[in-house]
Amino acid sequence: MGVSVMRVRGYALIVGNDVDTDTIIPARYLHRSEPEWLGEHVFDDAPGIKGRLNTTPKPVAIVAGDGFGYGSSREHAVVALKAAGVAVVVAKSFHRIFYRNAINNGLPVVEADLVEVRDCELVLVDLAGGTITASSGCTRRIKPIPPQILEILECGGLKEVLRKLASEHHRT
């Protein structure tokens, strides 16, 4: 994945406030964790979102209000979104475990209020430059992501950090 996460683009999918992780991936699918399985069942119980997700060009930029990723710690929610073609989530605020899970899986998550953006608009997120631009002209400055978190994202996720830790351990 490398530095590409520093500049990501996606077609907007507007989802509103308090989208919980049960809505993203219902509990009845959690006994399996293959990305294909989870991606197939993403938003199964929210047909209004799923229908638009299916017709939105890929990659997708989810644009949310407050409290995205409410609820359960299931990392399956992030895996499901990625498998369904989501490249970035922009929300006014995130629940903390979802935020951490996204970073740890190399999925950029950015805090910003994009209230003017509409479905299918192209959204460009430039983490290095600290800006978001939508095709309708809406622009935002992004609060800088702390370097420790950016490092995990740039590695491609926490698994890659762990891989380095393990190989250092095995060398010594």
Add this chain to the structure above:
Amino acid sequence: MDSLALRILAKHSGASAVEPGEIVYARVDKVMINDVTGPMALSVLADAGAEDLVNPDKVEVHVVMDHYSPPHNWDSANAHRRLRDFSRKYGCVLHDVGSGVAHQLLAEGIVKPGDLVVGADSHTLTYGALSSFATGIGSSEAAYAMAAGELWFKAPEPLYVEVRGRFHTGVTGKDLALHLLKVLGPVGALYRSVEFVGNGLRHVNMPDRLTVANMMVEAGAKTAIFPYDDVIEYWLRMHGVLPERMWRELTLDPGRPADIEVDLSELEPLIAEPPMPTRVRHVTDLEGTEVDLVFVGSCTNGRYEDMVALARVLKGRKVRARLIVIPASVRVLKQMVSEGVLNTLLEAGAVIGVPGCGPCFGAHMGVAGNSEVVVSTVNRNFPGRAGPPTAKVYLASPYTAAAAALTGRITDPRPLLAEHEWVCL
């Protein structure tokens, strides 16, 4: 610096002090994974070649089979098999099928005051009732913490809640939790450490504190901590833990200004209507709503005292709604047997399940049918939490759940308790 969370975090990161917002690497005392989040953590460890870094000398790892207990299909049975094999090979503490819910088991003498605990389950906050810093994480982070014995944390800003007064009969810690969620809303405590002070705390028993700490995540909290006192010490002794003198330092300045003040004597039975735990109403506002199914159990309200509350209402009576009862641990179940509570509930028409999460997360073991109404003592009522998305889940205390089971409608439990005031179990 006052905040208990910041003090515990500083101690575990080797710093003299940490400030809210600061990112620190801190040593963790315990890591918990379960049968939903655990298999993914094991895959991360295997893919990263880091399995052999896991060892009990570095960090204590608890593996709990609670969500699919007993396993409901081939996939979950195979996930259990994998978790068991891993636990044996790498020295993890295994809590096998039927032991109970992680958040009850780890509160029964495993988590100690001052500990820093991470669990791959959002309700890990529960252990904050024992003056520990406990927070939920994902599977990759659990893998990292298991291998490295440490993890990064963003030091949380404290949010102080002052508690005074005492509960009236029929009002419990669940009503306090729902009251706080009503005040805070779904993001009102986002990233915060909710910390409790005030002379009312001496009237809030450990089961109620565990319930309150458990549910603060529904307002987005990172952790929720009760200061160390005699109530905690008594609970620990009951669970075979000898208190250490240094735990006495885990207190808060009682005179500090609070962000939220609660008088327990002003609380009434509350209920959260679907689809969010923060949509809280008075039980009396919804009285008469027909109820199909009642569930009493989970990491929020599956403790012995919750079962006693249920039995107090149901003693010598028969339920009208279907009632499923699942003790949060084997210890709770044994106490229900020895004290006669189990028999009271069976006589009333309850169905008893295997200690564990039961239907709480909506996958199996007692889910509802289309459009059915459920009154439940659990912590979440999002669509799909009781089975089909059209089923409606109302969150309430064991007393309110008992009243709903008895009458088949949402009912204020207080008059039912008054009639039964002198009945012994």
